Amino acid sequence: MTDTTLRIGEYEFSSRFLIGTGKFRDLEIQRAAVTISEAQIITFAVRRLNLEKVNEPIFLESLDLSAYTLLPNTAGATTAEEAVRIARLAKASGLCDMIKVEVIADQKTLLPDPIETLRASALLVEEGFTVLTYTNDDPILARKLQEVGVHAVMPGASPIGSGQGILNPLNLSIMIEEATVPVIVDAGIGSPSDATQAMELGADGVLLNTAVALANDPIRMAEAMKLAIQAGRKGFLAGRIPRKRYACASSPIEGMLT
Numbered sequence: 001m002t003d004t005t006l007r008i009g010e011y012e013f014s015s016r017f018l019i020g021t022g023k024f025r026d027l028e029i030q031r032a033a034v035t036i037s038e039a040q041i042i043t044f045a046v047r048r049l050n051l052e053k054v055n056e057p058i059f060l061e062s063l064d065l066s067a068y069t070l071l072p073n074t075a076g077a078t079t080a081e082e083a084v085r086i087a088r089l090a091k092a093s094g095l096c097d098m099i100k101v102e103v104i105a106d107q108k109t110l111l112p113d114p115i116e117t118l119r120a121s122a123l124l125v126e127e128g129f130t131v132l133t134y135t136n137d138d139p140i141l142a143r144k145l146q147e148v149g150v151h152a153v154m155p156g157a158s159p160i161g162s163g164q165g166i167l168n169p170l171n172l173s174i175m176i177e178e179a180t181v182p183v184i185v186d187a188g189i190g191s192p193s194d195a196t197q198a199m200e201l202g203a204d205g206v207l208l209n210t211a212v213a214l215a216n217d218p219i220r221m222a223e224a225m226k227l228a229i230q231a232g233r234k235g236f237l238a239g240r241i242p243r244k245r246y247a248c249a250s251s252p253i254e255g256m257l258t
Contacts, residue, residue, distance in 0.1 A: 003237055006205055008182055009130035009151040011069060011098070015040045016199070017229050018071065018184060020209025024218060031063055033212055033222040042068045043100055043207065045075035046090045071132065073100035080119035087124055098130040100154065110160040114141050122148040134186055137171040139178060146180050153179065154207060156187035157198065161210040163190030166197055176202040192221075192228035199232025200240070 006013040019039040024030035034042060042063070072090035077083035080103065087099040101121050105113035112135050121133045125148055132152040133145050142153045155175055158164035165188060166172060176183045182204035189195055189208040198206050206229050215221035 003233065006182060008098070008132065011130065013040045013069070015226075016205035016233060017226050018043060018186075018205055018207035019212065019222070020044065020207065022209055023213035025213075029218050030213075033218045034063060036219055037212070037222040037226050039226075040067075040069060041071050041207075043071040043073055043209075046072045046086050046095075069098065070096040071098050071100050072096065073134075074102050074120070075104075077103050077120070078105075078113070078116070079103065080116045080123060083116070083120035084123050084127075087129060088127075091129070097128070098132065099124060100132045100134060101150075102134045112136055112156070114138065117141075118144055118148065121145055121150050125149040132184070137168050137175065139171055139174040142175045142183075143178060150181060152182040152184055152204075154184045154186035157185050157194065158188030160187045162188050163211060164188050165190050165194035166201075169197070169201060172198070172203070173201050189225075192224045195225050195228040196232035196235070199229055200235050202236055205229075 006016050015038050017037055017039040018041040019034055019037050021030060021034065021042055021044045024033065072095050074083040074086040077086055083101055083103050090099060091097055101117060101124060103113045103116040103120055105111050114136060117133060117135055118141065121131050124131050131150045132154055133150045134154045134156070135141055135145060137155040142155065145153055153175065155172060157166040157172070167188070172185065184205040184207055185198040185203045186207040189198070189206060189211050191211065195206045195208070208225065212218050212222045212225060
């Protein structure tokens with residue numbers, strides 16, 4: 001197996017690390033963390049931007065946007081109609097025709113609403129968006145999302161911002177095995193080992209924010225996550241040895257001195 005670039009719709013990327021831009025203590029730490037991550041896709045909530053007052057400074061101004069592909073998301077939407085409206089606003093503002101669909105069912109768990117998520121994704125695909133959909137770790141829903149034409153499926157490893165890591169590797173592995181589009185693990189990653197595990201399962205990429213932004217040293221954590229994702233990808237391509245019940249000598253017995 002050989003490595004290839006990450007292809008999402010008509011876009012191609014050499015980095016498999018997608019990074020969020022929220023929750024950082026200040027813009028300088030944010031800028032340094034995003035830069036050292038070498039991520040090529042940065043995501044943010046459209047509702048956190050004041051797109052109507054173009055003369056007011058926004059956090060994106062701390063970054064060299066020519067080096068990145070912007071991935072606006074529809075965070076805050078609770079219905080398909082709200083998500084579509086937010087996506088249209090982002091596109092009309094000239095940010096990008098890529099959109100991360102996020103339709104949340106309730107504010108306690110922040111889990112996606114599967115029905116509204118599917119509806120919003122189908123509507124936005126029809127309107128010509130490059131659609132990346134945040135969803136539950138549900139292989140059946142992932143299949144239906146692909147049937148309506150989404151360009152990437154983004155299952156949560158665990159609840160948003162929880163740092164619990166991958167709670168259901170079996171479902172994730174099934175989604176990855178059956179996928180016809182990139183599977184990018186999103187939400188719940190807490191440590192570099194979580195990111196490596198996601199990539200070793202065969203994920204095409206990892207999107208995270210909280211694990212970097214709220215780390216004691218966000219810049220160092222961003223670098224650690226970058227290396228973890230690279231290591232996990234290489235490990236997946238190399239192919240791990242099978243697990244065995246008993247020990248297996250690493251040196252052959254034949255020819256040993258007696």
